[in-house]
Amino acid sequence: MNALTNLSHAITRNYSIILAFALYELASRLRLVSPRLFPSLEAIFIQFWRYTLNGDLPYHAAISLMRAFIGFALAAIVGLAIGWTMARSRRAEALIEPIFSFGYPMPKIALYPIFIFVFGLGTGSKVALIFLECVYPIAIHVYAGVRATPKALIWAARNMNASPWQISTRVLLPAAAPTIFTGLRIALPVALIVTLVTEIIGESRGLGYFITFATSSFEYARALAAFLMIALIGFVLDRLLIFARDRLVFWDKAAPPVM
Numbered sequence: 001m002n003a004l005t006n007l008s009h010a011i012t013r014n015y016s017i018i019l020a021f022a023l024y025e026l027a028s029r030l031r032l033v034s035p036r037l038f039p040s041l042e043a044i045f046i047q048f049w050r051y052t053l054n055g056d057l058p059y060h061a062a063i064s065l066m067r068a069f070i071g072f073a074l075a076a077i078v079g080l081a082i083g084w085t086m087a088r089s090r091r092a093e094a095l096i097e098p099i100f101s102f103g104y105p106m107p108k109i110a111l112y113p114i115f116i117f118v119f120g121l122g123t124g125s126k127v128a129l130i131f132l133e134c135v136y137p138i139a140i141h142v143y144a145g146v147r148a149t150p151k152a153l154i155w156a157a158r159n160m161n162a163s164p165w166q167i168s169t170r171v172l173l174p175a176a177a178p179t180i181f182t183g184l185r186i187a188l189p190v191a192l193i194v195t196l197v198t199e200i201i202g203e204s205r206g207l208g209y210f211i212t213f214a215t216s217s218f219e220y221a222r223a224l225a226a227f228l229m230i231a232l233i234g235f236v237l238d239r240l241l242i243f244a245r246d247r248l249v250f251w252d253k254a255a256p257p258v259m
Contacts, residue, residue, distance in 0.1 A: 039221035048225035056210070057229050064195050064206040065233060067123055071130025072191040076184065079135045083142025088168075093143075100136065108132045112198060126198040133194045134187040141183025145176030178252045181245040188241060192234050 021041060027033070028040045051057040086093045108129060115125035149172050157171045199208020207226050214223035 036218070037220055039224065043221040044224045044228060047219075047222045048228055051222065051225060052229075057207075057226065060205060060207045060210045060226070061229050061233060064192075064199065064208065064230075067126050067206070068130060068191040068195040070123075071127045071194070072134055072188060074127070075131045075134035075138055075187060075191075078131070079138030079183070079187075080142050080180070082135070083139040083144075084146060086139070086143045087146035097143075100140065104136050109194075109197065112201065116202075121202055126195060126203075129198055130191050130194045133190050137186045137190070138180075138183045141179050141186070142176065145179030145183075146172050148179065149175040174249075174251075177249045178245075181241070181249060185238065185241055188237055189234050192230060192237075196230060 025041045028035065028038050032038070048057070082096060086096050111132070112125065112129055115128045119125040119128055153171050153175060154167060157167045162170065195206070196208045196211075199206035200212050201208075203209045207230055210226045211223045214220070214226065
């Protein structure tokens with residue numbers, strides 16, 4: 001009975017995915033676009049199963065996931081440090097915040113040729129761009145979360161002779177945690193997107209390369225199978241992040257989802 005209830009809840013929460021698949025299949029069956037460019041779900045799943053069993057998709061997915069994870073992890077560490085410093089120091093805020101405001105609208109992908117020149121065409125240049133794209137939303141959300149902490153909580157902690165370390169770990173961090181996780185949820189899919197884009201631009205490994213090779217061979221079902229793999233990875237990682245948030249920020253479970 002519990003299994004059926006859990007399945008019902010899962011379908012209710014994610015029915016839009018099923019609806020999207022149904023609309024796609026309907027459009028494919030009605031041949032609104034050439035079946036070669038718009039293959040059926042059956043053809044996509046066949047390619048997905050084939051290249052998963054022979055190891056190609058898992059191999060390229062592991063490489064892409066590794067690059068995305070390294071860039072995202074570095075951005076999380078640095079973004080947390082920058083955002084926290086800006087929120088706690090007026091001088092740091094005056095120094096860093098204008099740089100963020102000035103640099104954030106710039107398309108970071110334009111810097112990719114420079115990163116290739118500095119770090120090479122391999123993983124280093126891709127991680128550098130992933131880091132740069134992800135550090136902005138993380139740092140800004142950390143900054144906003146810490147600054148939004150009610151002053152009454154800080155005053156109460158000081159009245160109880162709490163040290164600066166205790167105020168940071170027992171007051172500011174718990175208060176800012178929901179907003180910090182929001183920044184992480186925004187940055188996570190960005191990491192996957194940037195990984196894919198950079199691999200499409202130039203690489204011989206990764207899901208971006210897999211897609212480029214498939215489309216250049218006019219095997220669009222094979223390319224969409226790689227997109228399906230990316231979507232599954234992103235969906236699972238997002239749900240894992242929500243799971244971690246609900247366990248660590250257990251007092252704020254009712255907060256509305258970001259995406």
